[in-house]
Amino acid sequence: MPRKTMVEAIRDAMDVAMQRDDNVVVFGEDVGYFGGVFRCTQGLQQKFGSSRCFDAPISESGIVGAAVGMAAYGLRPCVEIQFADYMYPAYDQIVSEAARLRYRSNGQFTAPLVVRMPTGGGIFGGQTHSQSPEALFTHVAGLKTVVPSNPYDAKGLLIAAIEDNDPVIFLEPKRLYNGPFDGHHDRPVTPWARHPQGEVPDGHYTVPLGKAAIRREGSGVTVLAYGTMVFVAEAAATEAGIDAEVIDLRTLVPYDLETIVASVNKTGRCVIVHEATLTSGFGAELSALVQENCFYHLEAPVTRVAGWDTPYPHAQEWDYFPGPARVGRALKAVMEA
Amino acid sequence: MPRKTMVEAIRDAMDVAMQRDDNVVVFGEDVGYFGGVFRCTQGLQQKFGSSRCFDAPISESGIVGAAVGMAAYGLRPCVEIQFADYMYPAYDQIVSEAARLRYRSNGQFTAPLVVRMPTGGGIFGGQTHSQSPEALFTHVAGLKTVVPSNPYDAKGLLIAAIEDNDPVIFLEPKRLYNGPFDGHHDRPVTPWARHPQGEVPDGHYTVPLGKAAIRREGSGVTVLAYGTMVFVAEAAATEAGIDAEVIDLRTLVPYDLETIVASVNKTGRCVIVHEATLTSGFGAELSALVQENCFYHLEAPVTRVAGWDTPYPHAQEWDYFPGPARVGRALKAVMEA
Amino acid sequence: MSQSMSEPGPLSFHVPAPAVRPGGTPDFSDVKISRAGEVRRPDVDVAPEEIRDLAFQIIRVLDRNSEAVGPWAGLLSDQELLDGLRHMMTLRAFDARMQMAQRQGKTSFYMQHLGEEAVSCAFRKALEPGDMNFPTYRQAGLLIAGDYPMLDMMNQIYSNELDPMKGRQLPVMYSSREHGFFSISGNLATQYIQAVGWAMASAMKRDTRIAAGWIGDGSTAESDFHAALVFASTYKAPVVLNIVNNQWAISTFQGIARGGAGTFAARGLGFGIPALRVDGNDYLAVHAVARWAVERARRNLGPTVVEYVTYRVGAHSSSDDPSAYRPKTESDAWPLGDPVLRLKNHLIHRGVWSEDRHKQAEAEVMAAVIAAQKEAETHGTLHTGPHPSARDMFEGVYEQMPPHLRRQRQQGGV
Amino acid sequence: MSQSMSEPGPLSFHVPAPAVRPGGTPDFSDVKISRAGEVRRPDVDVAPEEIRDLAFQIIRVLDRNSEAVGPWAGLLSDQELLDGLRHMMTLRAFDARMQMAQRQGKTSFYMQHLGEEAVSCAFRKALEPGDMNFPTYRQAGLLIAGDYPMLDMMNQIYSNELDPMKGRQLPVMYSSREHGFFSISGNLATQYIQAVGWAMASAMKRDTRIAAGWIGDGSTAESDFHAALVFASTYKAPVVLNIVNNQWAISTFQGIARGGAGTFAARGLGFGIPALRVDGNDYLAVHAVARWAVERARRNLGPTVVEYVTYRVGAHSSSDDPSAYRPKTESDAWPLGDPVLRLKNHLIHRGVWSEDRHKQAEAEVMAAVIAAQKEAETHGTLHTGPHPSARDMFEGVYEQMPPHLRRQRQQGGV
Ligand SMILES: Cc1ncc(C[n+]2csc(CCOP(=O)(O)OP(=O)(O)O)c2C)c(N)n1
Ligand SMILES: Cc1ncc(C[n+]2csc(CCOP(=O)(O)OP(=O)(O)O)c2C)c(N)n1
Ligand SMILES: [Mg+2]
């Protein structure tokens, strides 16, 4: 089977979706002629023409606002925000418009659009190229929020997102674009070409929204993670020698409660890991859910490992990033509790 | 002591702050000549002139963006967003600018500003006059988030917020403007003039940011609430005949962990109540915190009662609003667990 | 460095204020008003640079003698004008009744059009089926003039069992795909750029339908106004960008939003977008200019900005009392008159209408509104009678209800 | 309704594209360039309406013969011009070294000014102490020309132990209150409205200091650009609103942001704000126009929009490769030449400079940059040597560290 990087898989997903449905259009800053600063849309304009893939002015609110109008017309826009850190100008259009259009119009108008954006740190991007704002979307009724962790899922989830009839926020952990990154920044990164999850089938397939995947089976403790943190958690478990079950949530909302609860009820312990700042991060929701649903099975406090409650620093990247050492310590603490 | 409505107390706070410090300025939509759609700034322009209190164009991003510039200059702007539902256009300026300015400039520039906004439902305001977006602020490092529940606190907290050297989001539960509302929408509301917390001293005083208040002592279960929900929780506890300790958080970030933990360790049970949508609401953070810090004292799952995960509906206001019946049911369930 | 500069004194802060406040005598003598028939009518494919001056004039058709004059006159038949009059009268009667219903507690909130009826009623008639408006809350004339049933509007206003929005949306925040009326948001300006997006989509699909964005004078200050102009100009989107300048936002006069600019229409000039201003209380002028702009869009010539100069006679909404911020007599002093009266007089002048027929029409229109109202009230009003269910509240957040919402609905016992 | 309309065909979608792409031959012959000395110099208190035409011309001082001509010439002394040349040369040398340091892995990221040095260097000299710039990442000339120590800039670029931002902010996102240089955000356009707010504050306090906002051509599409113009025009804020039109955003040419507009300066016209365009590669012209705009602000005459017409010769940033989207030779074809060369030639023409002295100055400037660089590197570079601590990471989020952050710092073991 062909191996692809995550960038290639994402591009492939758009390509497939655009081929199957004339109504799929792609635009964003530097997305057209140039193919995107991360090259995710490279070649799409050439292939589909500039009515289907084109450059947008530097206006995130304009991009999403126009997409809402296009979606109401009947298109399926899949737009790119250059970095998640730049989505705030579009936040009003996402929250007040896309998310509520179906509801407030009683289904007369809908907003089947996808907003793609690279998230997360690990590239010395500092405050404005490192953020993980997923919790700002999971709090909003009407949105779905997706975070793939590998090329196979990225393609399947993105096609599913484009085909979904509701607005989907698609967060792409940029540290994973070229290979699975386990937080060991001092070691060379394995390219996707040498990783089984780099195997990406040609053509159309979907990974359903709302279904988690168990990446590592175990019985000692459940680790809930998504994006880059899936690999960090796997590495941490292996290195700490802990029998952890690592769950890759893939979709944050709607979340896969069944898989989560089954695992925690089995293990009796739970560690939640994300890059975003701790307070009011999505980890809080997961912690609350686990506690509400598994209370009588819990043998230790549900523990969160997350970005510190500071802006994302530049030089202190690896002090900030919740790497395998920190996750490993949490795993051990939970096992000993 | 003089009795004041919450509107009067808030106005008084700005009046006092403006008198004590020439650098305090107040502006926003309809805030100047007219005195605000809720009348919170009435009379300030007349008293302090239109360089200190003035009308702004309908541009929330402009209002907060200009305030950031003014704060960097050395003023202490206290701006009004007409309804919290309209803060989204300003969200970028709040999150990317005000919240991070001190950090990124290593203290060379700071943003001592207050963004006031009416929040919450209960007035048949529908989707665009009812939201409670506090969790969108509590997730952001660098911000403080305050929610007063009565005139005394409102004045003291607002003065403290204006005097604070960091940006403060000041959320005013609009259903409390005229009197304590306990969720019994079919009964007449008690005016603040007949409520002890309507007693508001003249002149300067502060209620410190970061300190919760115990509104009702009890030993059976701890209820964590803020804003309107404080009164709903009190009513629910009384009506359900449950020995609940009701904590009014007052400040969400920084939160008063000490008071929370002491109470839950005492009662062994915890119910969290807020109007905002459940998923990724601030209740999730509270639930996680309680669970992390009181795990070994908990006798029942920490339970959340919150707005449903839908946009705020118009006609179904009282089906949506987490009133005393729903809170009471949760209290009973927790006591029986 | 400063050798050539004289030492300037301290700066001072400028806040625009209206010339007259409550208690004062309204005075609009400084409002520059072009004479009826005076402003030229360029071809629709004119180069934007050549008509920059039109952004500073006011296109008017009806003169003081109720005659239709000049190059923008002559587009509408007697019957079309009579229809227009009826639409405006209906909207006015509808507003009066619903305003009263709000005071009677039958709904939570109402927003009326008094004085601005011509803008949406006449614009609607310049569109073709399939075109899409992205309106604000003050363009119900688009529905009335498009024969959307009043009953449906009332059902929504009452949030009753037949409310087409199932109680989820505020009163007056209508939506009708079929009638080319996009769901009103309630958040100002957000829909202006959506209109542009819709129009872009139509062009991308090589369709023939066009879009119209709507915004108030005060709301032009919002950021999405800019996004709309940027996208419309970059992609030459087939959209008409309407600015309804009714002189007031809520308590702030247009000077707070307009600042030092000559006019709101002039905002279009910085984008190379043709910009016209029109007498918003002149049904014929509004229609003629709308036609021009719609034709430009339809012929793929790109966007047009149109500023309707009018006056908000009533309160901003049922929550507002304008006597706190402007003289009570200001609306009487407004120099562009009343749109209903002006069209009525024109029709009389044309010989196809009379005072008697007008009085009779008023009674008929009011009777129709009252009949619809009675009918609507049999289906409930906000606090009494049948109404949308708690189940409706949980539906429609997503196409399919996700598990967590299903659990919540169960918890809610519905 | 449509009787008078001919049946129009289907719409089509328009996406602006540059005339030439990689492989093509650059051609700027359609760029309208005013002759040096041609554009008039109005009084600073001119009515905005009277100078609308200036938004479509280019103010230039240096002509083809390196002579300073016309009404905007004659403001600067020989010494001031020699200083200006040195500033630009320093910035260019600084860029060259830091660009190389980035390639060597000594920092994560760099952004250079090649071809645009005149804009920020000359503007800086029109300001007074206490004035405040709200710059983008491409105005380091404001620091260099204001004698901010290069060493401090390098320490930040290297995120070393002396980094004045303690490692928290990206390289090149400088901040210096003392030097009138507001902390650069990294989020585009946000600071434009902040500049207006700062200027409003100065006016509110009856101060004499003024502000300057900075934005790139591409970033004018952002919403905060609009907020800035609205607030500046409404409150007549003492602010200079600079637009640096270097023809390119990242991979998109200015047509994507400008759309159908004639110029970026023209955006000011819709707000009644005087708008000038100036040859951004002409140190004398930039300085003269900056002076004019600064004086307007200082005299409480309100905001001015200034568009600097220049060309981004280098890559957008160290992460960018422009050969993928524009001809490699495009910068050579750029008709406004090189700002360093043009000022050098003017000084030679003036008789106060020579090729030899220039060569010598180049060596001196480079030596100074290298000396600073060596010094900076003794304090560490991004991945080696001493650097800001994890403790620094936890500090400064708030004035006082709140308990939850203190607990996290403990957890972090620092
Ligand atoms: C984003 C946002 N900010 C503020 C409001 C509150 N608000 C509702 S209408 C209004 C005034 C609008 O004035 P204008 O645009 O002139 O429209 P008009 O009511 O005159 O038709 C304001 C401030 C809102 N609905 N949305
Ligand atoms: C809000 C936001 N969106 C996108 C970006 C990414 N970005 C950084 S620079 C840039 C191009 C800016 O172009 P221009 O304004 O012309 O400035 P120039 O780089 O040419 O000086 C883009 C898109 C950003 N930093 N912030
Ligand atoms: Mg208005």
Ligand SMILES: [Mg+2]
């Ligand atoms: Mg540029």
